[in-house]
Every structure is written in C-alpha cells, then in structure tokens.
Amino acid sequence: DAGVTQSPTHLIKTRGQQVTLRCSPKSGHDTVSWYQQALGQGPQFIFQYYEEEERQRGNFPDRFSGHQFPNYSSELNVNALLLGDSALYLCASSLGPSLKKTQYFGPGTRLLVL
C-alpha cells in the first residue's frame, strides 16, 4: 500500500522565483492538505483540497496557491519567493475532509530560498 509521496525531496531557489511542489496521496485517499514547517516549529496549515477545490485556507498570502487533479494528486505553487519561505513543506492525505479523519503525511519537500 503506497503511502503519501512528495517530489522533489529538496529544492534550492532564489528570491523572487516561483516553485511547484507535488504530492500523491495515499492509495484510496481523496483529500490533500499542505503544511509549512519552519525550522524548530510545528507545521502550519496552508490549505486543503477536496473534489478539486480549495476547501479551507490558513493564514497564508495569495502567493501560495494550489491545485488538485482528477486522480487526487496535488500541487503547491509559491510565487515571488521570500527568504522566509524556506521551510519543510508537508503534504497530508485523508479519506474525506471531515472531522475525525486521520491525516497521513508524506516525507516533505525541503525548500531553501537564497
């Protein structure tokens, strides 16, 4: 049973550039959430996709956008990168978006902005 996979594992960008991160959910899962984890901190919720629509959004600027495809995989796009965007980006999947649904996390993509 394949778990949540993310690509790439590491990425280095410079300020002002744009980046796209990818996520494939656990087999059978239809809901994908994205989190940002700065060094030494807990993950912060960015947004959640279900049925190819953004269902919830955390306190992140519009520079952060996403997409969900018909096969439930998802992309996270960040435009106009800032130094403060350097973090581990985690994708999590669940079976449905409702309360009590456990989220399973991928290994993350570590983004460094220079």
Added chain:
Amino acid sequence: GDSVTQMEGPVTLSEEAFLTINCTYTATGYPSLFWYVQYPGEGLQLLLKATKADDKGSNKGFEATYRKETTSFHLEKGSVQVSDSAVYFCALSGETSGSRLTFGEGTQLTVNP
C-alpha cells in the same frame, strides 16, 4: 481560535525512564486529538489518536487519554528506548475545522543509553 500548547523542551532521559509530555488545548466543542512523531529528516508519523472524551489512544507502548475536564492529552510511556528519540507533536482537529490540524510547537526527546 483553536490552539495547542506543549511542554517546553528539550527533554533528555535515560533508557527505561518514564516519559510524560504535557499537552493542553483550546477548542470549542469536542475536537479530535492526535500525537505525531517526527524522526530526524523525515515527515510526520501518526503515533496515536483519540476522538472523544475519556478515550485512550495507544501505540508502541505510548498512551494518551483525552481529558475534556482539563483540556489535556498528555503523552506517556513507561520505559523509553534510544529509538524513541524524536520530536513529538500534539495536534487537534476542531469541530468547525474538519480534518485541518492545529499543531503544538513540538517537544524534542533525546534518550541516552
């Protein structure tokens, strides 16, 4: 809004010692509560969960009980091993937030042989 507060770390223990990591929360109604573990260089793994008051979650010798009266979900293990060294995160998903997780700051645990 929802929030989670964990005991300040880091925590350093000797092998076979008793572990407690405190976690308290603020949320309306009855959230679901979780403990996740993060090993160095890896993503988060679900350790245990509880979805209603007085439920006890358990896994790999770790336990936590959902205490509505004290809004707490403390993590315990009777005898830690070196392999338990990791960062532990307490998290909740609130009644109005679906499966969206709110995390605590994390507690770094180091177990020495």
